[in-house]
Amino acid sequence: MSAREPVRIVGMDSSSTTRRQATRQKLYEAAVTLIAEKGFSATTVDEIAERAGVAKGTVYYNFKSKTELFEELLRHGVGLLTESLRSAAEETEERDGTRVEALDAMIRAGLVFIDRYPAFTQLYVAELWRTNRAWQSTLLVLRQEAVAVVEEVLREGVANGELSEEIDIQLTAAALVGMVLVAALDWQAFQPQRTIDDVHSALSLLLRGRVSGR
């Protein structure tokens, strides 16, 4: 993830932070930026170890292979994203918000995530549609988990009449995800001076149908 502060996996592994976990975390952080910049194959294990401030042997003590390190990195990152989307949706629900407001909150949650972990997002987008890669099946499952959260909210919105019955749940979910992803990456890469609120309002307008029409 980002070099700012360590990210802990909460959930499956409820034990306190062991030394091993700290080392793994350093390796994730080193790997994610390098792979985002250069791609998986162009990133060497020696580089990852060096940036993490760790010996090469340590990489292989903690992970079976370079590929496994990367797969666990993907799991780790997508897990955080899914959790973040889900809690945004739930919090809106608790405040009795509409489903459109929930979608809006999820857009913001997505932007916050991308702002915090830009390298991970880059890497995710770069790998998502690749075929015939070792981690393809892992990614497929992870993608589904994340998109399913959006689809669920859309479904509820149609059910309670907030959203048009004409919409195609799956395609609309994909389009919304794409909108957020690409707008956010463009923001990071090409207009970093903009605030998250600028980006959020632009996307909110599109979601609420206030760009064209009426």
Next chain:
Amino acid sequence: MSAREPVRIVGMDSSSTTRRQATRQKLYEAAVTLIAEKGFSATTVDEIAERAGVAKGTVYYNFKSKTELFEELLRHGVGLLTESLRSAAEETEERDGTRVEALDAMIRAGLVFIDRYPAFTQLYVAELWRTNRAWQSTLLVLRQEAVAVVEEVLREGVANGELSEEIDIQLTAAALVGMVLVAALDWQAFQPQRTIDDVHSALSLLLRGRVSGR
């Protein structure tokens, strides 16, 4: 030292091409699918040559390096996309359509392009936000050319009152591009049985603000 005419080969299209151009075309086609599947670094020049049915030396006879082959491939592909978007916008203009209709036509043109060159699209998305790569500056220029076409139509739409003055041209353009890109790649990868019209209507609904609201 008499300059001899290059050998001419008549291609499927009515234009004549040199033998060299035909070879380059074969190399582009071989490279684009391999790189889309595995990424630039994981794709070997031997593989590209083999798939193109050409010796490795021929790759280096036609291109200075593996990187140059890739850069020219990017130029080639983005050129096709930009041209396609521009002509969709112009055709709508000739038929006196509204700017929203022009945007709609561009969405369809984008989908047709992605349907025709899915591998190129994958590769473009995977490389677009990478930093510190040799072809980064090339890609930046190419991206700008493509997005500028969308921005121009949005600007016209705001000017003539069709589109809300609240919108942020740049961010909205990025969001629209992302919407099309991601929905189309998802369609290709995960729901290939859907028709282009399905995808187009889903995106059209979002553009026209008929998903949520009223």
Next chain:
DNA sequence: TTTTTTGCACTGACCAGTCAGTTCAAAAAA
């Protein structure tokens, strides 16, 4: 004590790029 990390030498597979040599159709000469 046990677990984890270090440092470093080593291997074998893999790969970008090179280069001396080959092919062959068109041009020039006979």
Next chain:
DNA sequence: TTTTTTGAACTGACTGGTCAGTGCAAAAAA
């Protein structure tokens, strides 16, 4: 016409370098 020459295009074996992964003894941390 037939023969010879030319040179762009192509070939594929080869080279020098890189890198994932291994092995292990010793040190540090827990």
